[in-house]
Amino acid sequence: MATIGDVAREAGVSRSTASYALSGKRPISEEVRLRVLAAAEALAYTPNAGARALATSQTKVLGLLAQFHEDEFAPAMMQYILGVTDTARDLGYDTLLVTEADGARALRRITDSRMVDGVVLMNIAQEDSRLPILRAAPQPGALVGLPGDCSGLDVFDLDFEEAGRGMVDHLHRLGHRELILVSQPEHVVERGGAYVWRLRDAALERARQLGVTLHAVYGASRQPAVGRLLNALLDAHPSATGLLINNEAAAAALPSVTYERGLRVPEDLSVIGRYSAEFAATFSLPYSFIESAPDRLGAMAVRQLVRRVESAAARSEPFVVRFISPELVSRGSTAPPKAPPVR
Amino acid sequence: MATIGDVAREAGVSRSTASYALSGKRPISEEVRLRVLAAAEALAYTPNAGARALATSQTKVLGLLAQFHEDEFAPAMMQYILGVTDTARDLGYDTLLVTEADGARALRRITDSRMVDGVVLMNIAQEDSRLPILRAAPQPGALVGLPGDCSGLDVFDLDFEEAGRGMVDHLHRLGHRELILVSQPEHVVERGGAYVWRLRDAALERARQLGVTLHAVYGASRQPAVGRLLNALLDAHPSATGLLINNEAAAAALPSVTYERGLRVPEDLSVIGRYSAEFAATFSLPYSFIESAPDRLGAMAVRQLVRRVESAAARSEPFVVRFISPELVSRGSTAPPKAPPVR
DNA sequence: CATAACTGTCGAACCGGTTCGACGATAACG
DNA sequence: CGTTATCGTCGAACCGGTTCGACAGTTATG
Numbered sequence: 168m169a170t171i172g173d174v175a176r177e178a179g180v181s182r183s184t185a186s187y188a189l190s191g192k193r194p195i196s197e198e199v200r201l202r203v204l205a206a207a208e209a210l211a212y213t214p215n216a217g218a219r220a221l222a223t224s225q226t227k228v229l230g231l232l233a234q235f236h237e238d239e240f241a242p243a244m245m246q247y248i249l250g251v252t253d254t255a256r257d258l259g260y261d262t263l264l265v266t267e268a269d270g271a272r273a274l275r276r277i278t279d280s281r282m283v284d285g286v287v288l289m290n291i292a293q294e295d296s297r298l299p300i301l302r303a304a305p306q307p308g309a310l311v312g313l314p315g316d317c318s319g320l321d322v323f324d325l326d327f328e329e330a331g332r333g334m335v336d337h338l339h340r341l342g343h344r345e346l347i348l349v350s351q352p353e354h355v356v357e358r359g360g361a362y363v364w365r366l367r368d369a370a371l372e373r374a375r376q377l378g379v380t381l382h383a384v385y386g387a388s389r390q391p392a393v394g395r396l397l398n399a400l401l402d403a404h405p406s407a408t409g410l411l412i413n414n415e416a417a418a419a420a421l422p423s424v425t426y427e428r429g430l431r432v433p434e435d436l437s438v439i440g441r442y443s444a445e446f447a448a449t450f451s452l453p454y455s456f457i458e459s460a461p462d463r464l465g466a467m468a469v470r471q472l473v474r475r476v477e478s479a480a481a482r483s484e485p486f487v488v489r490f491i492s493p494e495l496v497s498r499g500s501t502a503p504p505k506a507p508p509v510r
Numbered sequence: 511m512a513t514i515g516d517v518a519r520e521a522g523v524s525r526s527t528a529s530y531a532l533s534g535k536r537p538i539s540e541e542v543r544l545r546v547l548a549a550a551e552a553l554a555y556t557p558n559a560g561a562r563a564l565a566t567s568q569t570k571v572l573g574l575l576a577q578f579h580e581d582e583f584a585p586a587m588m589q590y591i592l593g594v595t596d597t598a599r600d601l602g603y604d605t606l607l608v609t610e611a612d613g614a615r616a617l618r619r620i621t622d623s624r625m626v627d628g629v630v631l632m633n634i635a636q637e638d639s640r641l642p643i644l645r646a647a648p649q650p651g652a653l654v655g656l657p658g659d660c661s662g663l664d665v666f667d668l669d670f671e672e673a674g675r676g677m678v679d680h681l682h683r684l685g686h687r688e689l690i691l692v693s694q695p696e697h698v699v700e701r702g703g704a705y706v707w708r709l710r711d712a713a714l715e716r717a718r719q720l721g722v723t724l725h726a727v728y729g730a731s732r733q734p735a736v737g738r739l740l741n742a743l744l745d746a747h748p749s750a751t752g753l754l755i756n757n758e759a760a761a762a763a764l765p766s767v768t769y770e771r772g773l774r775v776p777e778d779l780s781v782i783g784r785y786s787a788e789f790a791a792t793f794s795l796p797y798s799f800i801e802s803a804p805d806r807l808g809a810m811a812v813r814q815l816v817r818r819v820e821s822a823a824a825r826s827e828p829f830v831v832r833f834i835s836p837e838l839v840s841r842g843s844t845a846p847p848k849a850p851p852v853r
Numbered sequence: 854c855a856t857a858a859c860t861g862t863c864g865a866a867c868c869g870g871t872t873c874g875a876c877g878a879t880a881a882c883g
Numbered sequence: 884c885g886t887t888a889t890c891g892t893c894g895a896a897c898c899g900g901t902t903c904g905a906c907a908g909t910t911a912t913g
Contacts, residue, residue, distance in 0.1 A: 168624075217560045221558070242584070245585055245587060249609060256609075262606065263571070265605075267599055277604070280556050280557060423766065451733030
């Protein structure tokens, strides 16, 4: 494999001249520049990444820490990952994907060893053991997901509070007065998945303000448990006219449940979900939903991260916490309730 | 950040001694060894990955090239990726995930620059433009998927021929004499997805041998097209008693189709799929299926790759093409056909 | 016309590890 | 007791880039 020394020799110049000719960081005569370029081309020269990293302290690699929990919906993760890898590549970076269970140790490994120029963290927990390590690391970091303490980091997330309020508002405007909210399973919450209660608490608060009854429950993550749960809920609250779903598995299971019960959507039951457009397409879900835009979030995180990586000025800017406003994608699964709410 | 020079100074020894004390590659007195270890601990020393890579020509990183096509089923990919990243980590390697559309260029970039010690390729096409590059690369490579030309590479895949034969045999034994096979969409084939016709041609051949009628058709990749297609097929072949599905989207769509048509499985229709257990669980599919074991394939590829990376002897061993034998996971979705086949 | 500024190139140092050869001290050997 | 291994350590070189300072030659400036 050719080194820059080989290129220099082939072009009849010194190593430093070859380097400058290739990088353009100093003026080099047109004639020499072309000779060096030709030599590099002829020898199929590619700089050695390790050597360059050593000399420049830049690896052009970003770390991506993702965690996979058995009980969470793995396919959804793919969208986030693609948002990150594709955007990173556009900006000239490769992506080191780390899925180790012990995220804190993995983070320490890749930052201390200088394998990466920056890190994106996903599956953020309320109290996330990786955050102190990331704050202390020499590389900048960005989070996809909102932790309890955002200090010292750039944070990107869907505005789950607004999503919760939006769902309730929407159905209230149509005349609904009794709703059910199915959240993620309880262990997601126990693990620190704050987005679950952020949406739920905001929805409950808004419902209270509007005088709407809202039954908020934890869901399950798998069939057949989640199907049974949905049936039990509809049995338990026969007068509820609207269903809010912040749980992928429940959304995927709902069509068969309504079908079996002979419920028509939206005539008998209005439904709003919260998931990604990709997810909706994959499962061909017929419900209006609040788009969680995983690819956009991943892309935003990477762009901000790269800004900080590449500019000392950007590195000293104040940290941002940026929420994507929820957008309701209408699929016609909501309508005024059949029986006017006289209660 | 502490370097090995800092550790050496702190321990009062030379840099080389510190290096030997940490690596154990030369005998070092117990006393000095402990001093060095203590110094390293105190300074939170972690070797610089770039410097180590430069000195040893080993990065302890594997490349993983995956391609995402709009019309393929993205969630399934996640399983392969996890199989690779988890196994790599167990063996001491991190994973560089590359999802670039131009896979050949990406492959050249990461191999020429020596960012990785080896490469795993996924989504292998019959004529795959990445293969010549991988063969010429200085790093070893492993494929998950069978290309037209396997020379010079280790290849791992499900035995799709055997899977096709197994499906036909199974239903033939139960007494079925007319079957339908739904494959992936035609453009997957056009793109070089050989596994589609490997399964189909083997199934057709076996059906011919057994005197079974087999209607083999391309499927669609999305709803509602795939649902319409299933309905059209069942309309067109009312006497068919068994359905073989080599198409994730079709498998996911089938329950609602049978439900709407009032078909009972297996009483009115026997069904066998080909997908992963994880997929079956996610969509809670009630069908017997041939397990495609993506995580196992990813793990096998990585293990072989690492063997070649780490041992010169292994590097000169002959290349392997290894097929996982299909395993039928029974979910009770097949039974003898209702009307005995008198035709 | 002397001086300053600029242009284009080179040599040397550096990034942070690993590894080879040498060397003094100690132990084993005949 | 002299010779040879062995042990433990050090200095130096190397991996393959980048970058700083110097310098010769040319052009602009006062």
